[in-house]
Amino acid sequence: KQEVTQIPAALSVPEGENLxxxxxxxxxxxxxxxxxxxxxxxxxxxxxxxxxxxxxQTSGRLNAxxxxxxxxxxxYIAASQPGDSATYLCAGVSGAGSYQLTFGKGTxxxxxx
Amino acid sequence: xxxxxxxxxxKITEKSQAVAFWCxxxxxxxxxxxxxxxxxxxxxxxxxxxxxxxxxxxQLPKDRxxxxxxxxxxxxxxxxxxxxxxxxxYLCASRPGGSSYEQYFGPGTRLTVT
Numbered sequence: 001k002q003e004v005t006q007i008p009a010a011l012s013v014p015e016g017e018n019l020x021x022x023x024x025x026x027x028x029x030x031x032x033x034x035x036x037x038x039x040x041x042x043x044x045x046x047x048x049x050x051x052x053x054x055x056x057q058t059s060g061r062l063n064a065x066x067x068x069x070x071x072x073x074x075x076y077i078a079a080s081q082p083g084d085s086a087t088y089l090c091a092g093v094s095g096a097g098s099y100q101l102t103f104g105k106g107t108x109x110x111x112x113x
Numbered sequence: 114x115x116x117x118x119x120x121x122x123x124k125i126t127e128k129s130q131a132v133a134f135w136c137x138x139x140x141x142x143x144x145x146x147x148x149x150x151x152x153x154x155x156x157x158x159x160x161x162x163x164x165x166x167x168x169x170x171x172q173l174p175k176d177r178x179x180x181x182x183x184x185x186x187x188x189x190x191x192x193x194x195x196x197x198x199x200x201x202x203y204l205c206a207s208r209p210g211g212s213s214y215e216q217y218f219g220p221g222t223r224l225t226v227t
Contacts, residue, residue, distance in 0.1 A: 004155070032214045043204060043221040044156075049214075089155055093214045098168055099144075101206075101216055103155030 002027040002094045006104035013080055014112050021075040021107045023090035031093040033066050033073045034101070038087045047088075048075070080111045115139040117219035119205050125225045131193035134222045138187070138207030144168075146216060147180060147190050148204040156204055162188060163210070195226045 003026045013019050023033070032051050036044040048057045048064040050073070056065040063076040073090055087108045091101040118137040126132045138145050143164050148156035159178065161168040164185035173180065177196070182188040192199055202223050206216040 034215070036218075041202075041223060043202075044218040046215070046218070051214075091155070098161060099208065099214050100146075100158055100161065100169070101156075103157070105153070105155045 002030070002092055002102040004090060004092055004102050004104040006088075006090060006107050008107060009105065010108040010110070012110040012112060015080060015082060017080050017111075018076070018078050019080055019109070021077070021088050021090075021109070023073040023075070023104055025071050025073070025092045025102075027092070027094050028068050028071055029094055030068060031099060033064070034091050034093070035062075035064050035073075035075050036089045036091065038089060038106070040087075044089065077109075080109075082111045082113050085109055085111050117205055117207055117217055119203075119219035119222055121222055122220060123223050123225075125227060126195050128197055128226050129194040131191065132195050132224065133189055133191045134203050134205075134224075136188045136190070136205030136219060138205070139209075139217055141209065142207035142217070143185070143210035144208040145182060145188050146206045146208075147188070148206065150202040150204060150221075152201070156202075159190070192224075195224075197226050200224055200226045 005024045034049045035047045050066040061078040066073045087106040089106045091103040145162040147159045150156040160170045160180045162182045180190045202221045204221045205219045
């Protein structure tokens with residue numbers, strides 16, 4: 001069974017700083033890895049999806065990498081802004097046919113002005 | 114841009130009452146998922162449908178929860194009777210099917226049981 005772990009559980013940084021969020025997974029037979037953003041009391045916003053054949057994806061100030069052999073993914077946020085404050089969740093897709101998402105518990109990011 | 118619709122967005126109910134949530138996936142999406150997210154945790158799968166058939170309901174508390182997708186389009190998740198521990202965000206997601214892996218999430222229904 002796939003297990004996903006996110007470290008740290010919470011992170012506070014000053015505005016403008018670059019930061020890295022970490023995600024590890026136990027089952028390397030992963031189809032893709034998806035990063036989401038969740039604002040308090042709200043649903044999930046998909047940020048980046050990395051296919052298993054890819055090593056990274058970029059969108060604006062966000063860059064996500066995937067290393068299947070080590071079971072790790074990272075989300076890099078450049079030049080952080082207070083509007084980036086949210087909980088970031090990673091989720092892996094595994095299970096041939098069912099393609100179910102297994103989520104980590106998230107990292108709560110606070111960007112201090 | 115097509116979106117997954119969910120209603121209601123918020124629901125407050127007393128314990129032992131019945132409650133129902135509705136989800137309308139993106140048109141043409143064959144696979145539909147219901148997740149439950151307890152505060153401070155990641156979402157966990159409750160049930161997965163392929164068209165109108167249940168693919169996986171192994172994590173659904175079947176003594177009180179039921180889910181249906183009668184015509185393979187929209188879906189309803191029901192809880193009867195609700196318990197205090199059911200307070201959570203209920204998220205619906207859909208996927209086109211086949212080898213397309215990306216799931217598209219609705220805004221969720223936040224349930225509070227008092």
